[in-house]
Ligand code: SF4
């Protein structure tokens with residue numbers, strides 16, 4: 385599915401009063417992405433680079449006010465835009481429909497029935513799609529009176545931390561395992577309220593491309609064990625970098641704190657999906673992701689452009705203007721005499737967080 389085809393664009397569709405021409409077979413969601421901005425419905429399970437994804441979460445619901453030019457009757461129910469193909473003359477409403485906004489708030493409420501509100505300790509905070517949705521559509525209170533569903537922790541391997549309580553069962557990680565790795569050893573087990581992501585027989589997920597499961601997970605259910613609890617993502621500086629890798633495209637984002645590389649991820653596009661390079665999805669291998677944690681392992685290209693609405697952009701790494709240093713001018717070119725250099729009297733800043741095998745704790749900073 386998925387990536388745009390080269391078929392000529394010749395079907396007209398109007399989404400929130402904006403008309404665009406798309407190729408036959410294009411879905412409403414893909415057409416809305418061509419327009420961009422707020423017109424584009426959110427997508428928690430659809431992932432254009434993963435065959436078969438979509439149709440699970442219902443966050444992308446839209447109203448079809450006219451089915452096509454030939455049959456302009458409205459569709460009676462809201463439809464999943466990631467799964468509904470365009471017809472000539474179709475008229476779609478997303479942000480201009482009160483029904484859609486109400487239904488989306490309902491979907492978010494359902495997703496949050498079982499999802500723990502542990503953003504203050506979750507590594508995905510600041511880049512979590514459910515957090516964004518909750519912010520836009522969530523309610524202050526809950527109508528749910530029962531205990532949240534919980535699962536026993538399961539160790540799924542050396543690289544990835546599974547936090548099943550946070551999983552929204554979007555299936556993206558299972559598609560990654562199916563389509564990118566040789567042997568899928570995990571999946572969705574059981575059904576209904578008991579459905580959960582598991583390896584069942586406690587197999588380790590170790591395949592060389594399994595780290596991409598972390599990148600596609602829209603919530604904090606799968607996180608990077610080498611980055612867990614090391615830093616809040618908005619305190620880190622995202623930098624584009626590449627290396628010559630014989631297993632993957634080698635194009636990544638380094639998440640740095642000072643010179644330390646705390647995390648390596650694939651580069652993401654404006655929809656939060658892995659960017660494509662030369663027409664192919666830029667999945668990265670585990671070697672690049674988990675083992676190259678030194679800035680010297682990489683050729684640095686420059687700061688990553690982050691959407692200004694993202695909390696990560698609050699670091700203002702792009703277009704940074706440093707105030708002019710006036711002391712040397714005042715002192716006639718001489719450096720000021722320091723009473724104390726913090727680096728010579730404290731070991732605190734000598735801990736290389738990227739070298740720690742697990743989470744950074746106060747133990748690591750004790751002398
Ligand atoms: S672990 Fe993440 S990617 Fe996998 S099904 Fe759950 S929410 Fe989706």
Ligand code: FES
Pocket residue numbers: 426427428429430438439440441442443444445464465466467
């Ligand atoms: S993105 Fe369409 S149903 Fe989940």
